[in-house]
Amino acid sequence: MSRRLFPFHGGVHPEPHKRESNTTPIRAMPLLPRYVVPMRQHIGEPARPTVHVGDHVLRGQIIGEAQGYVSTAVHAPTSGRVVALEPRPAAHPSGLYDLAVVIEADGDDRAVAFQPLDWRNMDASALRNRVRDLGVAGLGGAVFPSYVKLNPGAQRIHTLIVNGAECEPWITCDDRLMRERAGETLRGIAIMRHCLAAERVLIGIEDNKPEAIAAMRAALAALDADDARGVEIVAVPSIYPAGGGKQLTYLLTGLETPSGGRSTDLGIQVFNVGTAYALWRAVELGEPLISRVVTVTGHVAAPGNFEARLGTPLVDLIAAAGGELPGATGQIVGGPMMGFDLMDDAAPVTKAVNCVIVKNATLFPPRAPDLPCIRCDACARACPVVLQPFDLYWYSRAKDFGRAQSYHLFDCIECGCCSYVCPSHIPLVDYFRYAKSEIWQREREKLAADQARQRHEFKTFRLEREKREKAEKFAKAAEKTKAAAGAPVDADAERKQALLKAAMERAQKAKEAVQPKNVDNLPPAVQREIDEIEARRAAARDAAEHPADAGADK
Amino acid sequence: MENYLLILIGTVFVNNIVMSKILGLCPFMGVSRKLETSIAMGAATTFVLTLASGISYLIDTYLLGEALAYLRTLSFIVVIAGIVGFTEMFIKKTSPVLFRVLGIYLPLITTNCAVLGIPLLNVLERHDFVESLIFGLGGALGFTLVLVLFAAMRERLEAADVPLPFKGTSIAMITAGLMSLAFLGFAGLIR
């Protein structure tokens, strides 16, 4: 093919390490006794659980429904009983817990009836709603709900770009998928193209995957002429991050996605090959997204790719790959350039998890101590977005977020090229992520402050109005009952005081009466809190009775 | 023409009013914390200084002459104060934030020794009207140049790991000193 390519600025060539895991076929995971299915598997609003503890579910049954526009459904990976609905360790850089449905498999693996869709003759919006309920989200890493992206909206989409670049080292799940399931993937792409009415399709694959390119080309030749028209498989040079959405778009078309915008602004939509395959399964087989291909590689006995159900604890996944070898020093979820350290290997596979790498000290040596930045501009030369990372670093480090932002901090894609080449071994991307999350936090606070200001202003206005109205009323009333002069205000206050006193007594009684009744099914945390409040109150009562002691306390 | 050019280059670079004559240090240190502010301060000073040079020359030549030479400093100060007052009102109207940011330094242009110094130097050097204007403009541009460069450096310094005892104004003074050292490189270029 002689398509003209448009190399982007910068980029790096890390060791590919693809051979470790791409020589064996995709293996299926055995059925596990227990799955932990998080409700937050995609960008946007998490799914809302629709099952309760004790419910019995079937494979493919919705256990969490889409909530809001940018959201999608979550399904049971197997048949069994819901044993818990609680925060569980999540595959997230924070290592925090997140709401998950825990399913104990009954071993039958019975499925709900899957309904294949006649997508060519279906109403577009109905098809998209089905895709939402089938839980399809971008499997390349960003996990954006696919049904949203399949809606061209007001924008005409002329080009569909399918991302099979897989530029991150170690990861081979897309490589294996394209080799083994090229036909299905291409049919998934045909569905995408049908939804978007795009006239051309560019499938970008890095040239270090000749087998995948050959398989895809062969499958393309075997495809319906109608579906194959305008589809082109383009071998792109292997340079990290060629698989970044904006980078691949530029590489293939020479068009720059505007800062802060989406590729749809250019009439281009980008999907991952894995998503295309999942979409094919969802639409032509009617099977919701309950599994994905995950690469397990690094310091394990039998690295390779696995068809893992969503909710599979990563520890079981690693065990399926022969388990960690002696000398393992932890795991990375995702690739070595953009993935994160796994805090708890009980965290499950989600739609976002494409790779688990087990580290050891030789493959992933500990980071060298960082020296000060010498502004050598190696990072600027490596940056695919043409940022000046040393300046961003200089101001992020000093917590001068305004300046960092004015140097286009938010155009950073966190690809890690800058940290990769830094002679001072500075964790530049960590500084950028830190600065970004501080700025987000500040924006949230600003929004809250703006709302608070409005509410406060309204309250002040309301009080003014009430006061005025009251004064007017009072003036009228005073005029009417001039004879009964007296001191109405005082009487009023006295009455209020009495009311208040009575109320307090009532409250005291109510509390005593209410409390025993209420402790029956309190969660322990609440109980503890109540106890604490009680203890504090007792202390306060004590202090009131023995003022001298209280004074000494302070 | 060549004469005017020499005066301009001389005042901007060689005999820079801050770096070489060490005049106008108060706003130089005070208004160089932010680049944007320093540019505005430079513009305001340029306006005041050029105007003051011209008007001072006219007053000195046509109103005072030799007979009333003893009124020179006094009348120059009055003129400068008037121009500063005008500038102040103008900035207050057009940019309240800038007005607030320049703060005390805006009225202090009045007592900026550079602003009084240049009209007086004009008289000493027996410049004619155009020369006075150019001398004033050059002095002000020189002031603006070093002020802006200095402000950009201080913005970068803000984030540097300067040892605690030297943080803030003291490292700024050292920087000004090194800058002055660099400006000595122009020594001997003119006269």
Place this chain on the structure above:
Amino acid sequence: MLSAILVMAGIGLVLGGILGWASIRYRVQDDPLVEKIDAILPQTQCGQCGYPGCKPYAEAISKGEADINLCPPGGEDGVRRLAELLGVEPKPLSDDAGPKPRSVAVIDENLCIGCTLCIQACPVDAIVGAAKQMHVIVADQCTGCELCLPPCPVDCISMQVIKEDVTNWKWRYPVHMMKRVA
């Protein structure tokens, strides 16, 4: 002597005229600076600065009556941004008690007697309820100002620190590996 007086008087007259004209021509109506300061303040309306709310404090700052370091909810960061806006040196918060973790008020449902005193105290109307009805605090709207704590006659309101979860989790400041030895 006379000529000297005349000269100075003349200069004075001309300049006076120009300045008088300018003061009319460039009259400033109001001070938009207050809005800018108010935008930086956190709008808790807590009154810890000694002014009744954020706007009055902003006005006091713009007039130069109040210092910029009186707002504990805004934290060091708020002080720094005020300093940046006003072009002055940032200074540490006047209160020696450092900024508290962000929290919201919570009413203990079992104790509330529905007296409405807290509703009246809340500066942002974040408490809903009516007389003799149980009151509820809308957590999203609560600014954590603690103004509702003192009026409550039955002491049923407590402050709860907002917990970190996946949505509001922040990346930490990277650890300097080059630690100082001293």
Place this chain on the structure above:
Amino acid sequence: MTGSPHVHVGNTSVAAVMAKVMAALIPGTIAHAWFFGPGIWVSLLLCGLFALVLEALLLRLRGLPLKPFLGDGSVLLTAWLLALSLPTLAPWWLYLIGTLFAVVVAKHLYGGLGQNLFNPAMVGYAALIIGFPAYMTLWPGPIGAVDHSLTLWEAFDLVFAGQGAVSHDAVTAATALDTWRTQTRLGTPVDDILTRPMFGWIGARGHEIVAAMYLLGGLLLLSARVITWHIPVAFLAGIVLTSGALHLIDPAAHADPLFHLFSGAAMLGAFFIATDPVTAASTPRGKLIYAGLAGFLVVVIRTWGAYPDGVAFAVLLMNACVPFIDDYTHPRVFGHKRASKP
């Protein structure tokens, strides 16, 4: 906690960068010793020693670990550059003061490695030429231009005792740049000036070979991708264009560009001094402006200024402009319409 990336290219570090630069200085230094006698070894030793001691002292004072910062080699490079730009037969305390200014004032008061605004070596040089102009002319004459060729021992004597078996007068000579400036101002014909012993084939005798060696070292640095082409090319272009224009206007008063390139510290400046990443402009356009103007200033100061060479002052002046230049020359970020000033 540390986030991604979890891998590093591995073959680069600050120490490696500094070591490569120092390695590239070796040919020039050897040529220097060949043409101007063994004095350079003495000044190199002294500057290096003083620099290491001062650096260690300041790191200790600031409570920073010695090993990583002494080991990064930056202070040795500073000392090396300072030694190469100072005359080699000056008294020992001159090197101490120069190093003091370079390491303490220019570097550590700003927070050490990576934080300084001005090139440390050039601050040291400029401070000395302002403070001790007389000593700064103690350049040994090039081999063949002076009667006596110095031994290492005699060099030590001169540096530490001030006087030994030989006097300064017997071994020092005015530099070609100096001679050119003073003689053209006196109106001596160009042909006459060029026959003097301190002039070589195209530049200053001896210096031209040293400069060629610096050029060689610089090309090595370029090929090792330690520096980019922007600064050296713009710096040399600034010199060539300015001096070329002057030479075209009045060949009798202004030397030709080749002379400017191959005398004084032009080559050292272009490849080793102006390229100091910390104090140089960092954006691609900024580098061109920075180095181009520095080259222009070199010729201006050499032609009309009061000092033997203009490189140090040109670099320092442009150092002062760097934050400003960088601010306004940020390249267009991917996805943005145009480059915008933050």
